[in-house]
Amino acid sequence: MRKILILLLVLMITATFSFAAGQKEADQDSPLKIVLLVKSLGNGFFEAVADGGKEAAAELGNVESIYMGPSASTAEGQIEIIETLIAQQVDGIAISANDRDALIPVTRKAMKAGIKVISFDSGINVGGRIVDLVPSVEELIGRQQVQLIAELTDYKGQIGIVSSTSQATNQNAWIKWMYEEIKDPKYKDMELVEVAYGDDASDKSYREAVGLMQKYPGLAGIISPTTIGILASAKAIEDEGMEGKVQLTGLGLPSEMQHYIENGTSGQMALWNPIDLGYTSTFILEALITGKVAGNEGDKIDAGRMGTIEIGKDGKAVMGTPFVFNKDNIAKFAVMF
Amino acid sequence: MREFFKKRETTLLILIAVMLLLIVSQAPSFVSPENILRIINDTSILIMVSIGQFMVILTGGIDLSVASIIGFSGMAASMMNQYFPEMPIVFILFAGVGIGTVLGLFNGILIAYGKVPPIITTLGTMSIFRGFTFVLSKGQWVTAHEMTESYMHIPHGTFLGVSSLIWVGVVVSLVMYYFMKYVKTGREIYAIGGNKVAALFVGVKENKINIIVYSLVGMLSGLAGVMWTARYAAAVNETAIGFELFTVAACVLGGVNIAGGSGGVAGVILGALFLGILTNALPVVHLSPFYQLGLQGVVILGAMIVNSVSEKRNEKKLLNRRLQ
Numbered sequence: 001m002r003k004i005l006i007l008l009l010v011l012m013i014t015a016t017f018s019f020a021a022g023q024k025e026a027d028q029d030s031p032l033k034i035v036l037l038v039k040s041l042g043n044g045f046f047e048a049v050a051d052g053g054k055e056a057a058a059e060l061g062n063v064e065s066i067y068m069g070p071s072a073s074t075a076e077g078q079i080e081i082i083e084t085l086i087a088q089q090v091d092g093i094a095i096s097a098n099d100r101d102a103l104i105p106v107t108r109k110a111m112k113a114g115i116k117v118i119s120f121d122s123g124i125n126v127g128g129r130i131v132d133l134v135p136s137v138e139e140l141i142g143r144q145q146v147q148l149i150a151e152l153t154d155y156k157g158q159i160g161i162v163s164s165t166s167q168a169t170n171q172n173a174w175i176k177w178m179y180e181e182i183k184d185p186k187y188k189d190m191e192l193v194e195v196a197y198g199d200d201a202s203d204k205s206y207r208e209a210v211g212l213m214q215k216y217p218g219l220a221g222i223i224s225p226t227t228i229g230i231l232a233s234a235k236a237i238e239d240e241g242m243e244g245k246v247q248l249t250g251l252g253l254p255s256e257m258q259h260y261i262e263n264g265t266s267g268q269m270a271l272w273n274p275i276d277l278g279y280t281s282t283f284i285l286e287a288l289i290t291g292k293v294a295g296n297e298g299d300k301i302d303a304g305r306m307g308t309i310e311i312g313k314d315g316k317a318v319m320g321t322p323f324v325f326n327k328d329n330i331a332k333f334a335v336m337f
Numbered sequence: 338m339r340e341f342f343k344k345r346e347t348t349l350l351i352l353i354a355v356m357l358l359l360i361v362s363q364a365p366s367f368v369s370p371e372n373i374l375r376i377i378n379d380t381s382i383l384i385m386v387s388i389g390q391f392m393v394i395l396t397g398g399i400d401l402s403v404a405s406i407i408g409f410s411g412m413a414a415s416m417m418n419q420y421f422p423e424m425p426i427v428f429i430l431f432a433g434v435g436i437g438t439v440l441g442l443f444n445g446i447l448i449a450y451g452k453v454p455p456i457i458t459t460l461g462t463m464s465i466f467r468g469f470t471f472v473l474s475k476g477q478w479v480t481a482h483e484m485t486e487s488y489m490h491i492p493h494g495t496f497l498g499v500s501s502l503i504w505v506g507v508v509v510s511l512v513m514y515y516f517m518k519y520v521k522t523g524r525e526i527y528a529i530g531g532n533k534v535a536a537l538f539v540g541v542k543e544n545k546i547n548i549i550v551y552s553l554v555g556m557l558s559g560l561a562g563v564m565w566t567a568r569y570a571a572a573v574n575e576t577a578i579g580f581e582l583f584t585v586a587a588c589v590l591g592g593v594n595i596a597g598g599s600g601g602v603a604g605v606i607l608g609a610l611f612l613g614i615l616t617n618a619l620p621v622v623h624l625s626p627f628y629q630l631g632l633q634g635v636v637i638l639g640a641m642i643v644n645s646v647s648e649k650r651n652e653k654k655l656l657n658r659r660l661q
Binding site: 228231260 | 364366367372375379478480481482493565569570571573575576577578579580616617619620621623626627
């Protein structure tokens with residue numbers, strides 16, 4: 001893998017030299033070179049990011065999507081690659097950074113050389129990129145959880161939540177938005193009865209899930225917005241023989257939840273999807289390179305099937321609602337992450 | 338009969354009964370036979386490891402690494418099952434137990450020959466073994482679809498209507514009860530903790546006892562690791578974090594002297610059951626989770642105070658009788 005990469009790099013460098021830098025301006029037809037620079041190679045999550053980049057490139061038509069990353073996840077490795085990318089005069093780089101700050105000097109150098117730089121997944125601090133693409137925001141995540149469980153329970157019944165610890169910032173913010181969402185009249189037959197805390201421990205989460213089912217014999221569903229919680233809740237529902245009676249959704253990794261999604265214990269769950277990250281990053285870079293937008297606050301970018309992405313304060317852009325995994329697509333994603 | 342009521346185990350039994358009555362007033366279905374079985378099933382792992390912890394505490398030591406041993410051996414066993422699905426389950430079970438024993442032996446050697454105090458040794462190995470778990474798994478979990486059905490079935494199989502996890506707990510309890518009461522080595526463990534100097538004079542080998550005790554607790558933790566990961570159908574890197582404190586609490590509740598020398602397997606089992614009932618009841622009782630946490634501490638402390646006060650009174654009575 002590494003050898004092939006080095007070979008590729010050498011080829012690319014020679015290619016750049018032989019075609020001379022001056023030609024670039026004149027050659028309008030050559031596709032835009034957009035690089036997806038990830039934390040490290042050989043990680044299923046980032047391979048999926050690369051797939052998203054290729055998908056976007058195919059849709060856009062004028063883009064060549066290049067996937068790169070150091071062999072170990074270090075900031076130094078990424079800096080080296082960015083230096084060579086500056087020399088090659090690529091058009092744009094989207095980075096999932098190994099360090100929020102360490103990359104800033106080299107990405108500034110790249111931007112001075114006319115390369116558009118954005119970050120995604122793991123952001124670079126303000127000043128080191130034009131846009132930082134975040135997968136989702138608290139409000140969208142929280143609201144979606146209620147929508148997902150409502151679809152599973154036919155908009156009826158008591159719903160319990162198995163969270164992580166009681167002071168977990170993420171989970172608490174999401175749960176707050178769940179309580180907001182359920183106020184909508186379409187959920188009038190549904191009720192969030194309790195938040196139980198499984199402390200991200202498999203035994204405690206399991207016990208809390210069993211406790212919810214005992215305490216509320218008519219319980220219709222459980223939302224568990226945490227990976228250990230959803231796994232333990234699924235096992236508890238299965239052991240209690242409540243599959244089909246108690247529905248389950250939450251935030252979980254496809255590779256970990258494949259078994260329970262496929263056997264129906266959890267009808268659907270959500271998480272941000274690396275394919276969408278690569279896809280959206282490529283669209284944003286294309287818009288920046290072609291000058292459709294400058295990357296200022298309030299700019300709107302058309303991102304194909306992901307809809308319109310708006311750039312907010314400090315260049316933060318939100319991709320959207322997390323991706324929904326179900327029986328039909330879980331196997332495909334389980335091999336990725 | 339009088340003897341019976343003086344025993345610490347009896348006080349604990351009464352406390353458990355009182356607690357059950359209080360819970361039933363809140364949630365009547367809690368004492369249904371199937372729920373009682375569920376609680377015993379849930380507590381079996383705690384019982385096994387607590388008995389191991391009990392032996393260590395008897396010698397005046399403590400083992401803080403039990404939870405990490407559970408985590409490591411559970412992860413190792415799960416990964417064996419993942420990568421070699423055709424490997425017989427019995428072999429994986431023995432491998433898990435063996436790995437636990439080796440880790441325990443490592444503790445024992447450090448304590449016996451390195452002369453490092455047990456609390457320091459096991460505090461160190463607690464992090465080392467947990468670190469190994471991350472290294473071994475590269476941070477990845479082993480979950481249900483990567484495990485074979487037969488692996489996940491280990492704790493769930495039933496015999497005479499009772500789960501195999503409970504049977505394992507019962508067998509471990511009986512064997513260890515016999516071992517501590519009637520086997521010479523078991524008595525030597527008591528001797529070392531009760532009066533070390535006297536024990537050494539009658540020829541008890543302290544190093545040998547330490548190595549045996551820490552290997553045994555490692556072995557039981559290894560067994561618990563396989564059971565744990567199979568039961569929850571998930572081997573995560575954080576498996577059982579914080580569990581060591583529950584094993585110590587079960588021992589102390591069960592009347593084991595934290596300074597060593599006294600206590601019994603029966604008491605430890607009751608202590609573990611007390612904690613098991615409490616942790617299973619809390620999610621069912623209508624009470625905010627924040628009060629639950631506080632309540633858990635209050636109940637454990639309260640039980641300990643009642644327990645030790647009643648013991649003191651008995652000792653005083655005995656003393657008075659002797660003086661008369």
